[in-house]
Amino acid sequence: MFVLKRPLAFAAVMLAILTGIFCAPANAQSAQTSCPRVVMVGHPDYPPFSWAVNKRLIGMGPSLMEALAADAGVELELRYTESWSAALQLVMRGNADGIYGLYRNAERAQWLTYLVTPIADDEVAVLVARGRAFPYKDRNSLLGKHGVTSNGESYEDSLDTFINARLDVTRVAGQAAVLRALIDGKADYGIVPLATGLAEARTLKLQDRIEVLSKDLLVTKMFIAFGRQSPCRDLADRFNRKLKELVSNGTLKRMTSEANDLWDQRNELR
Numbered sequence: 001m002f003v004l005k006r007p008l009a010f011a012a013v014m015l016a017i018l019t020g021i022f023c024a025p026a027n028a029q030s031a032q033t034s035c036p037r038v039v040m041v042g043h044p045d046y047p048p049f050s051w052a053v054n055k056r057l058i059g060m061g062p063s064l065m066e067a068l069a070a071d072a073g074v075e076l077e078l079r080y081t082e083s084w085s086a087a088l089q090l091v092m093r094g095n096a097d098g099i100y101g102l103y104r105n106a107e108r109a110q111w112l113t114y115l116v117t118p119i120a121d122d123e124v125a126v127l128v129a130r131g132r133a134f135p136y137k138d139r140n141s142l143l144g145k146h147g148v149t150s151n152g153e154s155y156e157d158s159l160d161t162f163i164n165a166r167l168d169v170t171r172v173a174g175q176a177a178v179l180r181a182l183i184d185g186k187a188d189y190g191i192v193p194l195a196t197g198l199a200e201a202r203t204l205k206l207q208d209r210i211e212v213l214s215k216d217l218l219v220t221k222m223f224i225a226f227g228r229q230s231p232c233r234d235l236a237d238r239f240n241r242k243l244k245e246l247v248s249n250g251t252l253k254r255m256t257s258e259a260n261d262l263w264d265q266r267n268e269l270r
Helices: 002-033 058-070 085-094 156-166 175-182 192-204 231-248 250-266
Strands: 039-043 048-053 056-058 077-078 098-102 112-113 121-128 146-150 168-172 190-191 209-226
Touching: 039 085, 039 156, 039 175, 039 231, 048 058, 056 058, 058 077, 058 231, 077 175, 085 098, 085 175, 112 190, 121 192, 121 250, 146 175, 156 209, 168 175, 175 192, 175 209, 175 250, 190 192, 192 209, 192 250, 231 250
Parallel strands: 039 077, 039 098, 146 168, 146 190
Antiparallel strands: 048 056, 098 209, 112 209, 121 190, 121 209
8 A cells, every 4th residue: 555655646746846847837938928028119309208319219218118128027129200199109000019208198098008107297388489478377378379389299188178279289390390480480389398398499509599488387297108909018017116116216316317418418419
């Protein structure tokens, strides 16, 4: 009897070992291969958060995405697009997995899954050409005047609705075009993300020719989001945990400061 029990016990142990060897890695491999490579897009003209040099995305956003992808153990591709609108379309069509540095609104929430933790607070401002300021109390002060803003920009539901329903606003190709429209007298005011508008003004040497009429047209937050049809949306929780850590330990703030310095150094070398 003793001789019979040992083979049975041995077989049971071996079965458990083999099950652990073959089944556990299969599950792990399945989890890994569901998204071994994540393709992210961002704004090509939104310093200091994201901009493109020779079709390569750099800035705080790309640096952050590299840190999140490395922590999750997935390969990262930062895919360049010529415009913000094109970046959004790429995710909407399923040709990219996600996008960083965007505001939340109801329309986008239909096809995007947002990370819970924002990557930045962002002020949307009203700019005017210096010497052409007009009395400003609130957004209603823009009624009856001609404004300009960049293609593809969305400023959350309430402001978007107000712009589309009540304001006379022309869309142009990028923040530089917004500033030039102000300087050339083609618009009374521009609606821009404040940090980006001022960074672009420094680049164009126009910082002394524009002024901020209001810094608080909208104070909002920027997020990372995955397309709902992307298998990489399963990374959202992992990305969010790491993002919270980078916010709490000051790393994200340092990345933003470094991106601002990089933007200004680049301009000094021109």
